Each structure stands twice: as structure tokens, then as C-alpha cells.
Amino acid sequence: MLEIGMMDLGLLMGEGELAGEMALLLASTPKISEFLKRSPLQGKLLKKRIQSWSEQLGEEMRHKPVPVALEREYLLYQAHRLLPLSELVGRLPSLLEALEQHSPFAGDARSLVRQIMVQPTESLRQLFIEKWRGSLVGSLLQLQQQIAEAEREKQRQEIEDQLLANRTLADALDPHQISAGGLWDLAQGSWHKRSLVLVKQYARMLQQEPLLAEIAALLGRSERDRRTDARVLPPVPVHELEEVQTDDVPDDLVGVHPANDLMRLLPSEAVMLALPELELEFYRRYLERRLLSYQSRGTLPRQRLMLRSPEQGGQEPQPRGPFIVCVDTSGSMGGYPEECAKALFLALLKVAMDEQRGCYLMLFSTEVATLEITAETGLDKAERFLSMSFHGGTDLVPCLEKALIRLEQPDFAKADVLVISDFIAQSLPHALLDRMNQRRKQGTHFHAVAMSRHAKAAILRVFDNSWLLDCGLRGRLLRRWQRS
Incomplete structure (x- = not known):
């Protein structure tokens, strides 16, 4: 089957x-445009996504199949466009019959065929072929436009759904808008209402x-180095690069x-x-600089000399590993403790996304189940945990053993392990405590x-x-009284 990309090449199209x-049309839709203005940081991420979608769309469109009728007409065009005048005249009746079945060029073809049959000339042959090519170009552009519009509408719906999810997450988990962008990553993944x-x-x-x-x-705070002596140092000259915006650098389409x-x-x-009646209009607009074109804008670096004081030695944040969250799902954790455990997990998930740290969920009662949470699947997998019920007995040891095995993997170096439970259980064996101490030496x-x-x-x-959170009625009433 003929693809659009092959037909583009055959017609020597530059469109x-x-x-x-x-x-550009996608970015200018009301909801998306408003978001780009309101949230510059997340707007940059959205622009990159739209740009990536645009490149992918161009590649996908080149491999879309051409409708059968258009493919037949294109093959007829290729078979006749280089024929000499005498041979073309002999084939015109059958060619016209074929065009009248499915081609928008049939009306013009009928008129031109009559002229060629009366007075066959090379100029009329060339006019016939060029008009036919223009009709094919128009049909192909119309097909591309329909495909692109459908894909744009699909992408618009996906982005607006993501904006809704992002707003819902922000209102619920980040009402003061201090998140570093983790909620945006979470909203991009798979999720349901x-x-x-x-x-x-x-x-x-x-x-x-x-x-x-x-x-x-508190768990989200990165480790810091010990303080070093602070000394007052004189300012030193520093060459600083300053970015200047200009239309001459095609970095971004604006x-x-x-x-x-x-x-x-x-x-x-x-x-x-492609249309003779509009060709002069094209040249007129070209001379008057009125042809609609993409407007690009970029930045050029410019150096300037500044005096700057050297930064004082101090605390530099050190990156941490993933979170391993072990949640007790036994029957004794049912009710209010279950609600608190799920809420704490949700808060930790936000911290993990903000700090671009992995989140590995381990659910334990008599058995241990695991869920690896990522930005792509975060909400979908979190829903499984948030909607489950707690039941069964409590056995903390197998969960900690599995967590220690997970810590041996390179991706989990310096991971933080959090256990959420009522801790009404047996003491931990000494062998397990020794393994935990060994992991502490490696930063866990x-x-x-x-x-x-x-x-x-x-x-x-x-x-x-x-930390102790008394989930009994006495503890809840006491905390409420302290807050009032």
C-alpha cells in the first residue's frame, strides 16, 4: 500500500x-495557552512535550496509508506524466473515463482533453500534467490536514486531562504551590478518575x-555536609554569560x-x-513580506565582567536514594490507622516525585506484596493501594528481609526505609539487626x-x-484539642 511519504516524494512536494x-495551533488553544502563561516552569515541560509530539506526528504521517482511490489516481499520473504527446492523445479517452470515477480533477480534465483533441500541442500537454499534479497536491494536503487535525484533537484532549489531574493534585497536596514539579510528572502518567x-x-x-x-x-530533606569555616573573602572579577533574545536564532517556534x-x-x-490563479497573489505577498511564516526566537550568549564574592563553604545537599515504604496491612491496622497509613504514603509519594526519587511500596501482613511506583504509573498503582482493605496477621521480619535484599541493588544505594505499622509484634531476630547495621554503614x-x-x-x-501517632479515640481527641 502506498504511503503518504512516498507520494510526497513522487510529487516533489515541499509542504x-x-x-x-x-x-502551534495546539499550544494556542485556550486552556493550554492559559497554563503556559500561568506556570512558566511546568510550561517549559509542556512545550517540550508538544515539540516532541510534533516531531513524532510528522514521522507518523509519512507512514500513513493513502486511500485506494487517491493511490490509483497517483499511479495513473505517474504512468502518463512523461508520455510523449502522440501517445498521450491516444490514451486520453480511457484516462478521462478512469478520472471521472473518483478524481476531483475530472472536470478540469474533461475541458483540457477537448482542447487537446482539437489541437494537440506540447504546451497543452504540459498544462494538463501540471493541472493534474496540482489537483493531486491539493488532495494530498487535504488528507494530511484531516489526519493532523484528528491527531491534534486527540493530543489536546490528553493534555487537558493532564492539566485537570495536575490541578486536582495541586489543590489536594500542594495548596501553597511549593512543589518542585513532581505533581506534574505524576499527572502525566496513567490514571483513572x-x-x-x-x-x-x-x-x-x-x-x-x-x-x-x-x-x-522530614524524610524528604536531603543530607547535608558538616559546616565548614566561613571566611569573608574579597570580591573577584567573574566573566558571566548573559543570554539575549533574538529572532535570528531558530531555537523555539513562538x-x-x-x-x-x-x-x-x-x-x-x-x-x-499549485494554483495558477493564485500564483501571482503568492508573488505579490512575497514582495510585500506578507506571507504567513513560522516565527522563531532564540538566545545568543553575551559576556560581561562582574565583581562577585566567592560563595561561602557550607551545606551542600547530597542526593538520596529511593524510598522503600513498608506498610502493615494486617487486620489490627484497619480503620483509622489504615486511613493514616494511606495518607502518609500519599504525602511520601509527592515528596518522592518532587525529589525525583524512586518509591518502592511493600505491603506486608502474613505475606509480602510489592509495587514499584514511577511517574508513569504512579497514580494508577497508588490507586490499587489506596482502594485496598487491610486484613490478616502481622509478620514484620519477612518484609524487612526483602527490603534488605532490595537494598543490595545499585539503584537502591542510600535508600530510606520507612515502616508504617502498629508494631504490636514479636522482637526482631539478632541476625536481621546485624544486617540492618551493615546497611547503615553504607548510608541507609x-x-x-x-x-x-x-x-x-x-x-x-x-x-x-x-514517630508515634496514637490512632485511638483518646489520641485523636487529644490532638484535636491541642490544635484548637
Whole structure:
């Protein structure tokens, strides 16, 4: 089957930049345009996504199949365009009959065939072939336009759904807009409307229990080096590069403007060259610099000399590894502790996305189940956990053993391990404690959040940091009274 790209080559078309025009139209839709203005940082990420989609669209369009009727007409054109006049005249009756079945060129062809049959000349032959080519170009451009419009509408819907998810996540988890962009990454992944409902539900729990958000924030803080002596140093001359915006550097497409730049001409303007009645209009607009063209803009570096004080020695953040979150899903964690555990996981997921850290969820009762959370699948997999019910017994040892095995992988170096449980369990074996101490020497931290005031202190002392959240009625009323 004939592809659009092959037909482009056969017709020597230069109107293959329709994808770029679709990208500009996509970016100018009301909701997307408003978001680009309101959120510059995330807007840059969205622009990159649109640019990537545009490049992919251009490649996909070249491999789209041509409709059967258009393919037949194109093959007829290729078979007749180089025929000498005498041979073409002999084939005109059968050719006209074929064109009248499916071609928009049939009307013009009928008129030209009559003229050629009356007075066959080389100029009429060339006119017939050029008119036919112009008709094929128009049909192909119309096909490309239809495909591009359909893909643009599909992409617009996907982006607007993502903007809705991003707004929902931001309102629920980041009302003060201090997130570093992790929620945007999370919104780009796969998710369902049910996921957003659950996010709102457990975000309200974070408002009821501020300690959960505080714990997540503390776990998200990067390690810092020890302070070094601060000395006052004299300013030193520094050559600094300053970026100056200019239209002469084609870094980004920023819009459409009237010009006479043939290299950046819109396909809709180039079509005029295929129609003799519009060809003079094309040249007139070219001379008047009124042809619609892509407007590009970029930056040029410029050096300037400045005096700057050297930065003082201090604390530099060190990157941490992923989060390994172990959640007790036993029956004793049902009810309010379950709600708090899910809300804390949601807060940690936000921190992990903000800091571009992995998040590995381990659910344990009598058995251990695992879920690896990424930006692409975060909301979808989180929904599975947020919608599940807790039941079964408690066995912490197998979960910690699996976590230690996971820590041996290079990607989990310097990972933080958090255990969320009521810690009403047996003491941990000495062999397991020795393995945990070995991991501490390699930078791993072990944390615990106890959801019951009956948690065993001996187990909590095993962890580097531990927090107690009494989920009983007494503890909840006490915290509410303290906040009032």
C-alpha cells in the first residue's frame, strides 16, 4: 500500500511541515495557552512535550496509508506524466473515463482533453500534467490536514486531562504551590478518575493529621555536609554569560507572523503555487513580506565582567536514594490507622516525585506484596493501594528481609526505609539487626511510624527515627484539642 511519504516524494512536494503548524495551533488553544502563561516552569515541560509530539506526528504521517482511490489516481499520473504527446492523445479517452470515477480533477480534465483533441500541442500537454499534479497536491494536503487535525484533537484532549489531574493534585497536596514539579510528572502518567477521587479523600486526612505531612517533609530533606569555616573573602572579577533574545536564532517556534522567509513558510501559503490563479497573489505577498511564516526566537550568549564574592563553604545537599515504604496491612491496622497509613504514603509519594526519587511500596501482613511506583504509573498503582482493605496477621521480619535484599541493588544505594505499622509484634531476630547495621554503614536510614500507643518500644528503638501517632479515640481527641 502506498504511503503518504512516498507520494510526497513522487510529487516533489515541499509542504511537509504541517506538523509544526499543528503544534502551534495546539499550544494556542485556550486552556493550554492559559497554563503556559500561568506556570512558566511546568510550561517549559509542556512545550517540550508538544515539540516532541510534533516531531513524532510528522514521522507518523509519512507512514500513513493513502486511500485506494487517491493511490490509483497517483499511479495513473505517474504512468502518463512523461508520455510523449502522440501517445498521450491516444490514451486520453480511457484516462478521462478512469478520472471521472473518483478524481476531483475530472472536470478540469474533461475541458483540457477537448482542447487537446482539437489541437494537440506540447504546451497543452504540459498544462494538463501540471493541472493534474496540482489537483493531486491539493488532495494530498487535504488528507494530511484531516489526519493532523484528528491527531491534534486527540493530543489536546490528553493534555487537558493532564492539566485537570495536575490541578486536582495541586489543590489536594500542594495548596501553597511549593512543589518542585513532581505533581506534574505524576499527572502525566496513567490514571483513572477514581485515582483523583482517592487523592482528594486522603488529602483531607493529611489536613486532619498535620503530623503525617511533617513526617513526609522530614524524610524528604536531603543530607547535608558538616559546616565548614566561613571566611569573608574579597570580591573577584567573574566573566558571566548573559543570554539575549533574538529572532535570528531558530531555537523555539513562538508563533506565526507575516514575512517573506521561504524556509519557514506555512504549508497553507505554499499551496498557492499549485494554483495558477493564485500564483501571482503568492508573488505579490512575497514582495510585500506578507506571507504567513513560522516565527522563531532564540538566545545568543553575551559576556560581561562582574565583581562577585566567592560563595561561602557550607551545606551542600547530597542526593538520596529511593524510598522503600513498608506498610502493615494486617487486620489490627484497619480503620483509622489504615486511613493514616494511606495518607502518609500519599504525602511520601509527592515528596518522592518532587525529589525525583524512586518509591518502592511493600505491603506486608502474613505475606509480602510489592509495587514499584514511577511517574508513569504512579497514580494508577497508588490507586490499587489506596482502594485496598487491610486484613490478616502481622509478620514484620519477612518484609524487612526483602527490603534488605532490595537494598543490595545499585539503584537502591542510600535508600530510606520507612515502616508504617502498629508494631504490636514479636522482637526482631539478632541476625536481621546485624544486617540492618551493615546497611547503615553504607548510608541507609531506617525509620518507623507507629500507629498505636501500644507499640513495643523495644522494636521502635531499632530504627534511626521513630514517630508515634496514637490512632485511638483518646489520641485523636487529644490532638484535636491541642490544635484548637
